[in-house]
Amino acid sequence: MLSALILLPLLGAALIGFWPSDISGKFVRRLALVVASITFLWTVVIATQFHPGEVTQQFAESLPWIEVLGLNYNLGVDGLSLPLLVLNGLLTCIAIYSSDESLQRPKFYYSLILLLSVGVTGAFLAQDLLLFFLFYELELIPLYLLIAIWGGAKRGYAATKFLIYTAVSGILILASFLGIVWLSGGSNFALATLNTKTLPLATQLLLLGGILVGFGIKIPLVPFHTWLPDAHVEASTPISVLLAGVLLKLGTYGLLRFGMNLLPEAWTYLAPWLATWAVVSVLYGASCAIAQTDMKKMVAYSSIGHMGYVLLAAASGTPLSVLGTVMQMISHGLISAMLFLLVGVVYKKAGSRDLEVVRGLLNPERGLPVIGSLMIVGVMASAGIPGMVGFISEFIVFRGSFPVFPVQTLLCMIGTGLTAVYFLLLLNRAFFGRLSAQVTNLPRVYWSDRAPALVLAVLIVIFGIQPAWLSRWTEPTITAMVSTQNVVATVSLDKAIRAGD
Incomplete structure (x- = not known):
């Protein structure tokens, strides 16, 4: 069942x-939308047959591949990866649907999007370190x-910067995997x-x-973030959807699966130290977002x-906090x-994203x-409005x-307030007031332009009202993962105390 998620888009x-x-x-x-839709529906089928109470890898597949390297084709899905798989399938469909029908070299474009989906899906399914790395690198080139x-006018610079940063990321990850x-x-x-529990x-x-x-x-965290705003600004809208919606999650997923x-x-x-690093990223990203006049760059810094x-x-x-990572x-x-x-849509119809x-x-x-x-709905959701x-x-x-890091948590909560500030600035400047003379006679917006955002808005409200529909898939897996971590940490602390005595 899991190999089909890779083979269909491939x-x-x-x-x-x-x-x-x-x-x-x-x-x-x-044609690309049909392929992506079938793949997405298959992830939904897998979700319906998934047993949330089982914390082991489900629908596991294992085949020997390159035995001399110790590389095997091991796939599996659990409560950590399943929601991300479904999200990837949904946003791939939306990205293809939102793409311009008149773009140049369409065969190459849609082939690359489907290959990108293959890399992301394979990374979320891989239960082998080297296999994960191969899929992780596969999404780089597309x-x-x-x-x-x-991309836009400076697409060469932005793409090269992304390539260099991600290549360094891959080198560090591979070196760590080999060392493990x-x-x-x-x-x-x-x-x-x-x-790994026996390692010093x-x-x-x-x-x-x-x-x-x-x-x-990959996430990105400060100070390794500078590639992201450039990539978002120069990428087309569908690619920005995939980049922010799915590809950044490879970084946070990797921290949980292979770090913690x-x-x-x-x-x-x-x-x-990690909690302090989080505070720096939250406050820096929010502060930079406030200073932007490009709407797309503001959303990029908010990420x-x-x-x-x-x-x-x-x-x-x-x-509870690790469950929050998946929810977030x-x-x-x-x-x-x-x-x-x-x-x-604003850029396509108005010809500008400049708040001035x-x-x-x-x-x-x-x-x-x-x-x-x-x-307004999207801004309210991002600012953390109840519902x-x-x-x-x-x-x-x-x-x-909060019980573990109260100071860092309170500082990060300031970031939520700053989110409201910069997005209210965006709404006030771009949408309220008298219509600018520079953007009069706007082209008609069809329902086909609104449909993808409407679908996401409905999901945002549904999961806001019924979060248990999302958390039930993840909570048992997360609880088991954290329990194992706490046992190891406690044993290590006891050893350290005995050594000191």
């Missing part, structure tokens, strides 16, 4: 890319090309066979350092701040995708009233983190 990419004759962009888009070919296997005496890279604390700290920086670049889960003793030792909440919750290491990842994926979609140019877009007669209304998924995810993060 075969779809091959079919589209090697289609023997020239075909219209509209036909290619529809995203680089999608920015470099179909070799130093722990493992015979292969399978997660189930690794025993100093060794664990060194390995965890590589994982933290490697995945910290494999090296719990070192993770507990560094937890206060840096909101992903810092995930690090705070993971550092706290309580069952899904919440941010839905909200950021919606905001980027709406900013894309666009004004009064909420005008009911000559503006973009429905888009403005949806933007929306952004509120419940941040509440769980803060409630679970």
